[in-house]
Amino acid sequence: MHIAIGSDHAGYSLKSSLMPFLKERGEILSDFGTQSESVSVDYPDIALAVAEAVASGKAERGILICGSGVGMSIAANKVPGVYATTGNDLYTAKMSRLHNNTNVLALGGRIIGKDLAQEIVSTWLDTPFARGRHEQRTKKICSIETQSEKKSCNLSTEKLTIVEHPLIQHKISIIRDKNTTVKEFRELVQEIAGLMAYETTRTLALEDVEVETPITKTTGKTLQGKKLAIVPVLRAGLGMVEGILRLIPNAKVGHVGLYRNPDTLEPVEYYCKLPNDIEERDVFILDPMLATGGSAVAAIDLVKRQGGKKISLVNLIAAPEGVQKVHSIHSDVDIYIAALDERLNDHGYIVPGLGDAGDRLYGTK
Ligand code: PRP
Ligand code: URA
Numbered sequence: 107m108h109i110a111i112g113s114d115h116a117g118y119s120l121k122s123s124l125m126p127f128l129k130e131r132g133e134i135l136s137d138f139g140t141q142s143e144s145v146s147v148d149y150p151d152i153a154l155a156v157a158e159a160v161a162s163g164k165a166e167r168g169i170l171i172c173g174s175g176v177g178m179s180i181a182a183n184k185v186p187g188v189y190a191t192t193g194n195d196l197y198t199a200k201m202s203r204l205h206n207n208t209n210v211l212a213l214g215g216r217i218i219g220k221d222l223a224q225e226i227v228s229t230w231l232d233t234p235f236a237r238g239r240h241e242q243r244t245k246k247i248c249s250i251e252t253q254s255e256k257k258s259c260n261l262s263t264e265k266l267t268i269v270e271h272p273l274i275q276h277k278i279s280i281i282r283d284k285n286t287t288v289k290e291f292r293e294l295v296q297e298i299a300g301l302m303a304y305e306t307t308r309t310l311a312l313e314d315v316e317v318e319t320p321i322t323k324t325t326g327k328t329l330q331g332k333k334l335a336i337v338p339v340l341r342a343g344l345g346m347v348e349g350i351l352r353l354i355p356n357a358k359v360g361h362v363g364l365y366r367n368p369d370t371l372e373p374v375e376y377y378c379k380l381p382n383d384i385e386e387r388d389v390f391i392l393d394p395m396l397a398t399g400g401s402a403v404a405a406i407d408l409v410k411r412q413g414g415k416k417i418s419l420v421n422l423i424a425a426p427e428g429v430q431k432v433h434s435i436h437s438d439v440d441i442y443i444a445a446l447d448e449r450l451n452d453h454g455y456i457v458p459g460l461g462d463a464g465d466r467l468y469g470t471k
Pocket of ligand 2: 395454457459463
């Protein structure tokens, strides 16, 4: 297992004795310091480095050591995706894995000795998450995190849904990877769009329908005669269409052509063809990327101008700036995304993002 490890000066001695023990167990270690017990350092700096290694997936687990383990676990827990426990006894360490699925263990170098520390670390590393009812609780912890993330970016929590299904999150990591091929990228974008459709269509109305099974008659459910339209923003939005049509084959498809002027980042419109009865349909505008929000606002404007009323925006990756811009102009639009990234860079690209979605879908770079 790849473990990120770090200590402050008070935990240095215990860390030095744990590292050879962990290596002997076959673990791969990344040491984030500190390298001395005589120079005082600030534990949050070390906790942050280890926590970020775990949250980004570079390391599977993290071990932090300070005087008591308390400061380190508080600091590590501030990083989204980190679930840290102070574990200076065997029971806490074990239960923190079984019930809480912790991924960072903080130890007190001034509280426990080398032998107990080794026992605690082995137990913590070897105990699996029990799942079952505990998973429902850890999911609630994750959703507290998402809500706070949205609030801290000043985003509307009501009209923004982050679709956090593990399959989606797994596939998003693959499309972010710069080594993913054009073919894989294209397939994954379709798959993610299809998986997101489960969430975006959650509120579709159902009505009763009589069904005769080979055994008996029964009452089932069928979608009410509700009309849908999906509107990809060319080019990159096209990459999401098939994934959704596979699940909703009767949806009508409109097209909006927009590209960003590379200098001004302003959207330039070059095409718009929407179903004639757009005003009667639930409209889902598709685009993998929501960056400055300029293209999304222009696409929503176009759909509204032609009569569209109930409009949702479906993106794979969004920057907080884009979500804010869309909601500041179109506060009625529901936005569905798979990931809310950190920010835009100076060229208007999403960080960490995935680069240029159109180029990656069509191999044009
Ligand atoms: C990309 C992306 C969005 C837009 C997002 O398209 O597919 O449409 O940028 O950026 P924004 O939120 O800052 O407007 P691009 O302009 O690169 O066109 P393309 O799909 O034709 O490559
Ligand atoms: N468009 C993209 O394709 N990617 C970004 O990061 C921003 C805009």
